[in-house]
Structures are given as structure tokens and as C-alpha cells.
Amino acid sequence: DTGVSQDPRHKITKRGQNVTFRCDPISEHNRLYWYRQTLGQGPEFLTYFQNEAQLEKSRLLSDRFSAERPKGSFSTLEIQRTEQGDSAMYLCASSEQGVSARETQYFGPGTRLLVL
Amino acid sequence: AQSVTQLDSHVSVSEGTPVLLRCNYSSSYSPSLFWYVQHPNKGLQLLLKYTSAATLVKGINGFEAEFKKSETSFHLTKPSAHMSDAAEYFCVVSDRASGTYKYIFGTGTRLKVLA
Numbered sequence: 678d679t680g681v682s683q684d685p686r687h688k689i690t691k692r693g694q695n696v697t698f699r700c701d702p703i704s705e706h707n708r709l710y711w712y713r714q715t716l717g718q719g720p721e722f723l724t725y726f727q728n729e730a731q732l733e734k735s736r737l738l739s740d741r742f743s744a745e746r747p748k749g750s751f752s753t754l755e756i757q758r759t760e761q762g763d764s765a766m767y768l769c770a771s772s773e774q775g776v777s778a779r780e781t782q783y784f785g786p787g788t789r790l791l792v793l
Numbered sequence: 794a795q796s797v798t799q800l801d802s803h804v805s806v807s808e809g810t811p812v813l814l815r816c817n818y819s820s821s822y823s824p825s826l827f828w829y830v831q832h833p834n835k836g837l838q839l840l841l842k843y844t845s846a847a848t849l850v851k852g853i854n855g856f857e858a859e860f861k862k863s864e865t866s867f868h869l870t871k872p873s874a875h876m877s878d879a880a881e882y883f884c885v886v887s888d889r890a891s892g893t894y895k896y897i898f899g900t901g902t903r904l905k906v907l908a
């Protein structure tokens with residue numbers, strides 16, 4: 678299967694700890710997105726990469742959050758000093774560069790974070 | 794600013810009856826609109842998309858949606874519901890204005906299919 682993969686699928690941590698999530702996009706996709714989905718809500722945009730460049734960050738992404746995509750392939754999302762309000766599903770998506778394809782995003786299964 | 798509004802948070806239908814999930818959009822541009830489905834513990838799966846071609850869009854699993862500019866709507870329909878259709882459905886608009894094409898999601902409609 679060559680879809681978007683995310684690791685881990687589940688993470689339980691204690692308040693104040695740091696966590697890191699990984700996303701592996703579809704191999705030929707150069708556009709990568711992170712979203713956050715809380716219970717009963719639709720996903721909300723966090724940040725966007727085109728190749729290795731982080732081109733947009735939502736105001737939802739506080740300074741405790743950092744994302745990287747060092748070689749334009751996989752991406753990591755780190756949350757420092759986690760808070761209970763960070764508990765959510767973190768979704769990664771990727772899309773192609775081409776004009777006709779860039780608007781179709783393919784999503785990974787998500788990482789569900791629970792902060793105790 | 795672009796947005797989508799899903800008019801029903803929950804919809805219940807009997808198996809074999811039609812499904813209608815409603816979505817209205819707001820956009821300064823000609824929008825690109827999508828419907829995604831999310832089954833429990835699974836990722837978001839694309840059902841169909843509208844990108845300014847035919848206004849009636851056919852998707853997977855028998856779903857279709859019609860883009861109506863005059864009503865700013867993009868409702869999702871299926872003639873006959875199946876038990877496997879029970880899931881959360883999201884209407885989405887792509888943010889063309891930013892150049893990132895990030896998605897703006899509706900709040901979702903949970904579809905329940907009764908036997």
C-alpha cells in the first residue's frame with residue numbers, strides 16, 4: 678500500500694511531556710498538510726509544506742508546536758509541554774503539484790493523542 | 794473568506810432508502826468542493842469532488858452531488874442506503890485564495906443507517 682502513513686496511531690502522554698508524530702506522504706507528492714480534529718468537529722488546518730518549505734501556519738499552531746519536513750519527504754509534528762487541550766486526532770495529508778491534482782488531498786489514518 | 798456549512802449534524806435513514814446530506818458553501822472564488830467520508834478508526838476517504846467541470850458529480854459507492862451556484866449548495870445524495878454507509882461525512886472547500894489549497898471542513902454529518 679502506498680498511501681499516506683502516520684506513526685504512531687495512538688499516543689498517551691502526561692501533561693507537560695513532549696511528543697512527536699511522523700507522517701510519510703505518498704512518494705511523488707510534494708505538498709503536505711497537517712490538520713487537527715477534536716471530538717465532534719471537522720478537521721482544522723495547522724500547517725502546510727511545499728517540498729521542505731513550511732509556507733503557512735495557522736494561528737492554532739502555538740509556539741509549543743513545531744513541524745518540519747527536512748528533505749521534502751516525511752514530516753514530523755512536535756508538541757512541547759503538552760496540555761490536556763492538545764488531546765485530538767492529528768491528521769496528515771498530501772497532494773501533487775500539478776494543476777489538476779493539487780486540490781485533491783489524500784489523508785493518513787491519523788495519530789490520536791490523549792494528554793492525561 | 795471561504796466556508797462550508799453542513800446543515801445537519803445527524804441524519805438517520807433506513808437501509809434501502811435515499812440519503813441526502815446537505816452542504817452550503819460561501820466563497821469569493823469559483824469554489825472547488827469535496828465530500829469525504831470517515832469511518833470509525835479509519836482515515837478520511839474522498840467520495841467525490843467538484844472543480845468547475847460538470848455540475849453533477851458522481852463519486853464512489855453510488856454517491857453523487859450537484860453543484861448549484863444559485864443556491865450555493867453542494868448536497869450529497871445516494872439513491873439507496875447500505876448499512877456500510879454509516880459513517881461521518883465532511884463537506885470541504887479548498888482555499889484557492891491562499892495558494893496553499895488547504896482544506897476548510899464543515900462540522901460533519903453523522904449518518905446512521907437503520908436495518
